[in-house]
Amino acid sequence: MHIITDPKQLQNEIKALKRQGKDIAFVPTMGNLHNGHLQLVRQAKQKTSIVVVSIFVNPMQFDNQNDLKTYPKTLENDCQLLEKENVTIVFTPEADTIYPNGLTAQTYVEVPELSERLEGALRPGHFRGVTTIVNKLFNLVQPDYACFGKKDFQQLAIIKQMVTDLAMPIEIIPVDIEREANGLALSSRNGKLSSSERAKAPLLSKVMNKIAQSLPSKEIAHTELITAASKELNENGFTVDAIDIVDCNTLQPIDSNSKRIVILMAAFLGRTRLIDNQVINLQ
Template sequence: MLVIDSPSELREAIKQLKQQGKAISFIPTMGNLHSGHIELVKQGQKVAPITVVSIFVNPMQFNNADDLNNYPKTLKADCQALQAAGVDIVFTPSSEVIYPNGLAAQTYVEVPGLSDCLEGELRPGHFRGMSTIVNKLFNLVQPDYACFGEKDFQQLAIVKQMVADMAMPIEIIPVATVREASGLAMSSRNNKLSEEEKLTAPLLAKVMNKLGDDVINNTTQHSLLIHDACRELETGGFDTDAIHIVDVSTLQAVTSETKQAVILMAAFLGATRLIDNKVVTLN
């Protein structure tokens, strides 16, 4: 496995692989890897003989300096896990390499509409930062395929739209959320939970699944259903941040034309913000 931190070295390695006619799958990450990330790798390996993973904690998508500074960095363990998984190249650039002129002078990419709603309202600038770094990494890696987890549903939707709008010859492969045995969606943030909080955390998925059943059976009273879900979460120890039921394609309000809706959950357990989502087909 090659570990590369220089864009020029990465470009040369990619150039040689392309000359050999080898397709490339790509998984962008911010490190602190868990089994969900390894599942992304496995899906990438199914479609291409070469797998590239990036590890870069992107300062542009953090609107809280403390969150950026406190983001766990486990590069050695991450590389060991990726080598065991059979990854071919790991790209580990520094922020100075990615943004040599600083963030203020950096050209950015923004997907209108999809980036402005939901999480975009709660975290201004987050999706601009995400779109920009993904675009830059796509330019460096030149992948044929890129794998993204469905747990970050809005992120996945934005990346798919960006690729379509920019006519990138990349197939985006959605990968189903990997869950703990308890039903809790795997996330690097789960490491921040106390032992007591880890016992409470599966309630988020439980409430979400119940809400999904209720939405299928009652397609019009969404505000009441959300109210009940918030109350159940808060009774169980969560502080609800946001619950949305939106059209799966537009991420806007469900209409009579909506065939599928997505339930987007975000709630704090102590100081840790957990997210999850579920797609439901409406009758």
């Protein structure tokens, strides 16, 4: 496994692999890896033997500078995990090599509409930061395949739209959410939970499952389901940030043409913001 910090060196390595006719699969991460990340790597390995993983905590996508400063950095352990997975290259740049002129002078890439609603409305500029860094990493790595987790549902939809709109020759591979036995979606943020908060955390997915079981029934209004879910979570130590039920393709409110819908959950448990989602096929 080759650990690279310099973007130009990475480009030279990629050029050499391309000259050999190798396909490349890419997994972008911000580090602090868990089994969900490793599942992305394993999916990538099913496509090609050449897998590049980036570890970069992207300052452009943080609207809260304290979150950026406190984001856990576990590079040594991350690299050990990736070596066991036979990753080819780990790219771990510093921010000043990715944004040499600073964030304010950086050209950005933004997907309109999809980036402006739901999570985008709660965190203005967040998805601009995501699509800008992913676009830049795509240019550096030149992947044939890129794996993204389904847990960040809106992010995945936005990345897929960007790839389509900009005619990027990259196959985006969505990877299922990895969960603990109690249903809690794996996340780097879970490590910030206290022991008592961790005991409560699985309620988020349980409440989401309750909504999912009721949704096929047209007799129950979606607003009523959301109100009941918010009440249950808030009464059990959570602070609900948002619960939305939208069309999978448009992320707009459900209408008579909706065939697949998604429940999007976001709630604070203490200072930790947890997210989850569930897709439902309508008959």
